[in-house]
Amino acid sequence: MQFSSNLSIQDIVSFGLKHEKARVEAASYNMAIANVALPNKKANSVLHVKTNLSFLNDIQNSIHIESIPNANTKSVYEPSHPLADKMGMVFYPEVNTATEMATLVSASRAYDANIRIFNTIKDMTTKAYEIGK
Numbered sequence: 001m002q003f004s005s006n007l008s009i010q011d012i013v014s015f016g017l018k019h020e021k022a023r024v025e026a027a028s029y030n031m032a033i034a035n036v037a038l039p040n041k042k043a044n045s046v047l048h049v050k051t052n053l054s055f056l057n058d059i060q061n062s063i064h065i066e067s068i069p070n071a072n073t074k075s076v077y078e079p080s081h082p083l084a085d086k087m088g089m090v091f092y093p094e095v096n097t098a099t100e101m102a103t104l105v106s107a108s109r110a111y112d113a114n115i116r117i118f119n120t121i122k123d124m125t126t127k128a129y130e131i132g133k
Helices: 009-032 097-132
Strands: 047-051 063-067 073-077 089-093
Touching: 009 047, 009 063, 009 097
Parallel strands: none
Antiparallel strands: 047 063, 073 089
């Protein structure tokens, strides 16, 4: 992978922080709506974080949280539910909570790692300035 010459380590760490924050937000949202009934089978709103492959050339605009088109739904027989269809089925987004929890844990750890990298860079820069005095 070739890095753009105008990017600094701080830019890359900043991208990492933004990306992991977006992953946490998407996974949290998906878990929050896991048991929320959908108005119809096609109204799924599960989120996914998408990163452009050329993210190093455009760090500011490379992370997008988007709805997954045609995501799967699960149907549950609940004829008394206000959103039940003619067959008595209510549709819910198909969210794998174990996968979402794993995403939350890994994104949280990666976010912490990026913070440690940033702090290390800051400390190294401070030491370099002290040596240069």
